[in-house]
Amino acid sequence: MSHLAPELTTERLRLRGYARDDFDWFDTTWQSEAVNRYIGGKPRTRAENWPRFLLNFGQWELFGYGYWLIEERKSGTRVGIAGLMHAMRDIAAIDAYPEAGWVLAETAAGKGYGTEAMRAILAWADATLDAPQTGCIIDPGNAASVNVAGKLGYRSTGMATYQDGEIETFARPRGGVPIAS
Template sequence: MRSMGGERVEEAAASCTGLLRTVTDQDWEGTKAGRLEWSCRRTAEHIASDLLVYAGQLAGRAQDAYVPLGLTLDEGTGNAGVLDVIEATGALLAAAVRTTPREVRAFHPYPFRSANREGFAAMGVAEVLLHTHDIAEGLGLAYEPPAELCEDVLNRIFPQVRPGPAAWPTLLWATGRGDLPGRAPVTQWRWHNTPVIPAERLTLEGVTPAAARDLFLGGDGGFEWVDGGPFQGTREASGMVVSAYEEGVYRPEWGLYILVRKEDGRAVGGMGFHGAPGGDGRAEVGYDLAPAARGQGYATEALRALAARALAGEEVRVLAAVVDGDNHASHGVVSRAGFRRVGAAGEDGAQVAYELRG
């Protein structure tokens, strides 16, 4: 799996400054940046400011709000100097991403109040690519960043966007900057960082489409697993995530979560939903654990946390689970988590249906 690390931030910054250094003699202040209301100059300064703020969030481990810092350029700084600042702040974010542990999350308001290092890297790359496009459009330049870099952004922070025939036009469409055949114009948009759900000994970490594809194809999804993990059920659930993403119906809060042990950062299993709740307010859950992690109460702990989060909202009224008749351990998990047996399930009745109502 291609990582979304510091090298991607540097790659994006280089694509920006490499192009814009060819036109530093033009009037950036008096030229509007594409469809934005900002000038090209203000947009370039905004790129640098975002990179700095994201680096500060990660480095400072901010949890409740943005770190109160801002970017001020020296009086008389020319266009070339602004590009120097973009390179410098890009390097700062790249360094913060490289030195931040995988499990650390810092504050970002939308939509789940935090992001990990890959999320901040992807947001930084998106800011650079999209606003370089805006500036280039204003100055009459052609700009097309590396296709893999655009795909990285879509896979990490646009999981709700159905992939298009090419990554760059899809990213432009998804952010209201272009058109795609057969799709309505986008007038409002947000990116989506992965959700997390805390439990006592575990953290339930939502997977991105990129991680899900890697897991489905036999990789580790970017997680360090205990022996025997990931188990087959997690790989199959990852395939469901990939299918939903490719169909444009994936909602990360109703997808797959990897159960990560707090004490050592190792993944012990997977748990999640078979899809978003239906109109009847019903959602089905599933899970599995690596053999080395079984018998320690992890599945019960995780299911309680997942169920509490789901039933606290307005979309879910009933959580369902289906357990093989002879899987005594799993019967114990759902029972301890508060589910009640409601009858037989499956074509041959060899499975047992459980429900938990809000």
């Protein structure tokens, strides 16, 4: 079990650090076409997923924040990942701040888990980090994630080019007020 990420809990979820035995679930999730529809557009191979998995440990070590693995509290079922990272995407609107992100397994989509997990994470970030804001990027076609971002208090800051495509950038000031569900 990772000791770098603090455990967070919500009414329905447990957010915890990654452990080595989470990789098979992580790999299966990132090989899903539905999961990747708005994140790169194509499923990733096991060889591509291993460095992405390791990145989660390194973020915590280097920056004091990173991603959590999301589990349902009652069943212990892994349902997604969410957190903050320093991605160095060369996008001026977000590169100076922690970047928020959330990814849910196909079976967990549409249940409000992304919003619930990110509310806990942003409350932790507001209390713990010295960042004046957080940012995120979302494919403009991903209406579900745009909706989640709005509920979390993120507001659009415009469009940017990333990996030969256009993405929308968002910002949320520290202590930003989320919108009721």
